[in-house]
Amino acid sequence: MILSKSCEYGIRAAVYIAYKSSKGLKAGITEISDEIGSPVHFTGKILQQLSRKKVISAIKGPNGGYFIENSANVYLVDIVRAIDGNELFSACVMGLKNCSDLRPCPMHEQIKPVRTQLLIEFSKKSVQELVQDYEQNKYFLK
Amino acid sequence: MILSKSCEYGIRAAVYIAYKSSKGLKAGITEISDEIGSPVHFTGKILQQLSRKKVISAIKGPNGGYFIENSANVYLVDIVRAIDGNELFSACVMGLKNCSDLRPCPMHEQIKPVRTQLLIEFSKKSVQELVQDYEQNKYFLK
DNA sequence: ACAATAACGGATAAAAATATCTTTTATAAT
DNA sequence: ATTATAAAAGATATTTTTATCCGTTATTGT
Numbered sequence: 001m002i003l004s005k006s007c008e009y010g011i012r013a014a015v016y017i018a019y020k021s022s023k024g025l026k027a028g029i030t031e032i033s034d035e036i037g038s039p040v041h042f043t044g045k046i047l048q049q050l051s052r053k054k055v056i057s058a059i060k061g062p063n064g065g066y067f068i069e070n071s072a073n074v075y076l077v078d079i080v081r082a083i084d085g086n087e088l089f090s091a092c093v094m095g096l097k098n099c100s101d102l103r104p105c106p107m108h109e110q111i112k113p114v115r116t117q118l119l120i121e122f123s124k125k126s127v128q129e130l131v132q133d134y135e136q137n138k139y140f141l142k
Numbered sequence: 143m144i145l146s147k148s149c150e151y152g153i154r155a156a157v158y159i160a161y162k163s164s165k166g167l168k169a170g171i172t173e174i175s176d177e178i179g180s181p182v183h184f185t186g187k188i189l190q191q192l193s194r195k196k197v198i199s200a201i202k203g204p205n206g207g208y209f210i211e212n213s214a215n216v217y218l219v220d221i222v223r224a225i226d227g228n229e230l231f232s233a234c235v236m237g238l239k240n241c242s243d244l245r246p247c248p249m250h251e252q253i254k255p256v257r258t259q260l261l262i263e264f265s266k267k268s269v270q271e272l273v274q275d276y277e278q279n280k281y282f283l284k
Numbered sequence: 285a286c287a288a289t290a291a292c293g294g295a296t297a298a299a300a301a302t303a304t305c306t307t308t309t310a311t312a313a314t
Numbered sequence: 315a316t317t318a319t320a321a322a323a324g325a326t327a328t329t330t331t332t333a334t335c336c337g338t339t340a341t342t343g344t
Contacts (some may be wrong), residue, residue: 001229002230002253003237004331005331009234011236012237012238012257021209028289030290040334041333041335042332042333042334044291044292045333048276048293051292059290059291059341060289060290060291060340060341061288061290061291062289062342063341064289064341065291066250075151076249088143091143093144094154095143096281096284097284098282103176103281104281105281105304106267106271106280107267109264110267114256114259114260115144117255117256118197118256121249121253125252128249130248134248138246139238139246140290141238142238142239147301147302148301171321182304183304185320186321186322187303190323200322201321202310202312203312203313203318205312205313206319207320229289
């Protein structure tokens with residue numbers, strides 16, 4: 001798996017939250033985990049992470065819940081970085097300490113463009129785009 | 143991380159084993175884990191996996207150890223598949239059950255070429271090639 | 285003020301990955 | 315045959331990831 005399970009949940013949750021936000025509504029944890037097929041409390045933790053990192057917004061209390069102001073400005077890379085960190089885009093594929101552009105491992109030059117491409121794709125895909133496909137029933141969130 | 147720690151160890155161990163084999167020698171677990179900087183017994187388990195899957199060969203007893211007959215015919219993808227399986231090259235990046243070419247998730251088309259490229263790179267790099275760079279001190283195995 | 289709501293935070297648990305230790309099995313050399 | 319060697323196999327431990335539970339805090343509406 002390229003992304004952790006947490007990160008997968010995070011992306012799917014963000015899409016659903018943004019979808020609700022586009023309708024002027026907030027989304028609650030139960031509703032979200034229900035919709036994306038994830039464990040409720042675990043999802044809560046992930047949403048906390050995203051909230052702290054300002055990827056999504058949260059409001060407590062009645063009529064509270066999660067929302068995303070401007071999903072066009074939230075890119076998948078933001079979610080990936082918030083949850084899985086930057087290792088996916090940077091760590092040596094052979095796990096070597098000293099691997100770098102200057103002293104590359106034998107897979108370095110081959111993997112670098114792949115990683116770059118991965119970063120590019122996650123960087124240019126906004127949550128809003130995912131919402132649009134979701135609204136058109138092009139896929140389910142679970 | 144793209145690969146599991148087990149898989150990283152597996153690749154590095156294979157390189158060292160093939161390196162020794164190219165000198166007509168076998169490599170023991172202690173020597174291997176020493177050379178690649180991995181926990182001895184854990185490395186033993188990984189080598190067992192690789193041995194069962196015929197990626198490497200093992201002989202018990204005195205003068206025994208691990209070796210690789212023909213490292214030019216062992217590709218990194220063989221090691222990755224033996225240890226991490228095929229998920230890296232196939233599983234949906236959003237973790238969706240029904241994601242496929244026919245009913246793609248919104249990242250499917252973007253990630254597919256990346257995955258394919260990853261598969262290609264691991265498929266065309268043989269352990270022998272890694273050994274050659276290693277012999278020329280282009281990198282260390284830890 | 286009070287009650288209801290919903291996210292937050294801390295504690296705990298289960299599962300998977302990583303790591304260690306011990307015993308068994310196969311092989312080789314004496 | 316006996317002993318030494320080295321991988322195989324099994325048992326256990328630790329760490330990380332994933333998952334659950336419960337009390338707290340902030341907010342809303344009455």
